[in-house]
Amino acid sequence: MASVDLEKVLDKAWADRSLPEILAAPVAALKGGSERDGELLREAFGVRTVADLARLKYVRWAQALAALEESGA
Structure with missing residues (x-):
């Protein structure tokens, strides 16, 4: 499993939290995310938390x- 530098992907206020806390956090906990981004994701897709975003089928399909493409298929 790949290692993740939490300081690079999370807002400073969330970088020292536990994984369960981060997954339950609002999308704005992600670096570069805003409260408005969270509102728009909630309105469009029902996403409320970081975990919801990670499990969103559209995100999984895009990944x-x-x-x-990376594998050359």
């Missing part, structure tokens, strides 16, 4: 397509 699968990018992985195919």
